Amino acid sequence: MTNPPDPNRGAPTLTHALLGWLLIPLLVLLAVSAYTTYRNASHLAETERDLVLEEITDDLKELASAALEAKRKIDPDSLAFNLLIRDAKDQRYFAIYDPNGALLAGDPRLTRMGTGVGNDQHAVFGTLSLDGRKVRRAAVKGSKEDLPGFEIQVAETMVRRDRLTLHLLRGVLVPQALVLILSIPLIWFGISRGLHPLEALRRRITHRSAQDLDAIPADNAPRELQPVVTALNDLLLRFKAVQDEQRRFMADAAHQIKTPLAVLTAELDLARADTSCPCAQPTYRRLQKATARLAHLVRQLLALAHSEANASKTRVLFDLSELAKEVTGDFVAAAGRQRIDLGFEGAEQAIPVRGNPTLVREAMKNLVENALKFTPEGGTVTTSARASPPVFSVADSGPGIPDAELPLIFQRFHRAPDSSATEGSGLGLAIVQEVARKHGAVVTVGKSALGGALFELRFEGDAVSLS
Ligand SMILES: Nc1ncnc2c1ncn2[C@@H]1O[C@H](COP(=O)(O)OP(=O)(O)O)[C@@H](O)[C@H]1O
Numbered sequence: 303m304t305n306p307p308d309p310n311r312g313a314p315t316l317t318h319a320l321l322g323w324l325l326i327p328l329l330v331l332l333a334v335s336a337y338t339t340y341r342n343a344s345h346l347a348e349t350e351r352d353l354v355l356e357e358i359t360d361d362l363k364e365l366a367s368a369a370l371e372a373k374r375k376i377d378p379d380s381l382a383f384n385l386l387i388r389d390a391k392d393q394r395y396f397a398i399y400d401p402n403g404a405l406l407a408g409d410p411r412l413t414r415m416g417t418g419v420g421n422d423q424h425a426v427f428g429t430l431s432l433d434g435r436k437v438r439r440a441a442v443k444g445s446k447e448d449l450p451g452f453e454i455q456v457a458e459t460m461v462r463r464d465r466l467t468l469h470l471l472r473g474v475l476v477p478q479a480l481v482l483i484l485s486i487p488l489i490w491f492g493i494s495r496g497l498h499p500l501e502a503l504r505r506r507i508t509h510r511s512a513q514d515l516d517a518i519p520a521d522n523a524p525r526e527l528q529p530v531v532t533a534l535n536d537l538l539l540r541f542k543a544v545q546d547e548q549r550r551f552m553a554d555a556a557h558q559i560k561t562p563l564a565v566l567t568a569e570l571d572l573a574r575a576d577t578s579c580p581c582a583q584p585t586y587r588r589l590q591k592a593t594a595r596l597a598h599l600v601r602q603l604l605a606l607a608h609s610e611a612n613a614s615k616t617r618v619l620f621d622l623s624e625l626a627k628e629v630t631g632d633f634v635a636a637a638g639r640q641r642i643d644l645g646f647e648g649a650e651q652a653i654p655v656r657g658n659p660t661l662v663r664e665a666m667k668n669l670v671e672n673a674l675k676f677t678p679e680g681g682t683v684t685t686s687a688r689a690s691p692p693v694f695s696v697a698d699s700g701p702g703i704p705d706a707e708l709p710l711i712f713q714r715f716h717r718a719p720d721s722s723a724t725e726g727s728g729l730g731l732a733i734v735q736e737v738a739r740k741h742g743a744v745v746t747v748g749k750s751a752l753g754g755a756l757f758e759l760r761f762e763g764d765a766v767s768l769s
């Protein structure tokens with residue numbers, strides 16, 4: 303069996319919508335967090351590196367002071383200078399100005415700041431561009447005792463700062479992103495768990511048979527679903543009312559036809575008994591036959607209406623074996639007329655079944671009637687009743703049912719194309735199936751050991767009485 307394509311495949315699912323509504327705000331939060339973390343990280347990196355830069359500037363001041371005290375020239379190529387100024391990652395620049403503003407050593411592009419640098423011994427920071435790169439500069443003034451009036455500047459590129467910023471940023475953002483990614487399956491799981499009642503409701507509705515119009519229990523549905531369930535139950539109730547009305551109409555119509563039909567049959571019997579008019583006899587015979595067929599159809603219609611009616615919910619305990627024997631017995635005479643060997647194979651002990659014996663008898667009658675009807679003269683029909691599970695079956699030596707017909711024979715008014723020679727309404731098996739459904743039973747059809755058809759009525763679930 304192939305499933306029909308789902309027309310709602312492209313429709314958005316609630317899970318996706320909820321996931322989207324949760325994840326988009328979370329992504330926005332992550333972006334906000336990334337921005338603030340970046341701001342904090344670069345501020346932190348700047349403060350940290352500025353401290354280092356200030357220390358280098360102070361050291362450079364001491365170095366220059368020592369050189370001047372020793373009346374030496376400041377030599378930028380000396381080892382001490384190199385140790386202070388060289389760096390593996392960053393490019394460093396420096397400048398030393400004497401109190402007259404003359405550059406004693408260093409890079410002239412680090413222009414003198416003059417009054418920009420106060421006397422409070424603390425460095426003044428700023429950024430500027432050198433060799434096309436952004437650099438951070440620290441400038442200090444010499445103190446009264448140490449190089450008074452001098453100005454010492456050290457600048458460095460931003461490599462270490464940028465790295466530190468990136469490092470801090472990564473340290474915060476990577477775990478956050480990981481938490482977000484890991485939360486997706488958890489959120490997914492949470493949502494699908496949360497939507498379980500919806501799924502349970504869907505399953506409860508889809509597993510229903512088309513005939514089951516009883517209200518859907520709303521008690522264990524969550525409050526959000528209650529209005530849906532209530533609306534659905536309301537619809538079911540209205541639908542049931544319409545269906546009941548139709549059923550009643552069919553039953554009433556069939557019932558109403560019964561009386562004139564009985565009159566017609568009686569009148570025809572009288573007419574046939576009157577032999578004074580022999581030329582009309584063939585017509586009467588045909589009329590009688592047609593009337594009999596009509597009567598059969600009306601009986602079947604009534605039986606179907608009865609089997610579908612809700613009144614048939616009455617359930618009693620009865621013996622399936624006993625009932626099968628009785629029904630078979632009712633057909634012995636008819637089978638004899640057709641020279642068909644009708645037999646019953648029953649169980650010794652009773653087979654208790656809970657249900658409506660009138661309906662089950664009707665179903666059995668239809669199965670036996672069919673077997674006798676479609677089995678040619680001299681054939682065999684065997685009915686049987688077995689226990690655990692209770693099964694009533696009818697096997698015949700007739701032509702059987704062609705595979706192409708199998709899916710159709712239970713439909714109302716369906717008759718095999720070549721069965722037009724036999725009388726019938728095509729309602730027999732529809733009645734059997736309706737009765738089976740009412741009893742939670744299944745009707746199956748297959749090939750019998752006798753060579754013809756094998757029909758089985760198997761009772762399951764509630765109908766199987768353990769008492
Ligand atoms: N025992 C059987 N052997 C062969 N064909 C059968 C048998 N029972 C039913 N069928 C087929 O199924 C069709 C439907 O059966 P049913 O609903 O009882 O209608 P009807 O008996 O009025 O023809 C029959 O017309 C016949 O073709």
Ligand SMILES: [Mg+2]
Binds near residue numbers: 728
């Ligand atoms: Mg029939």
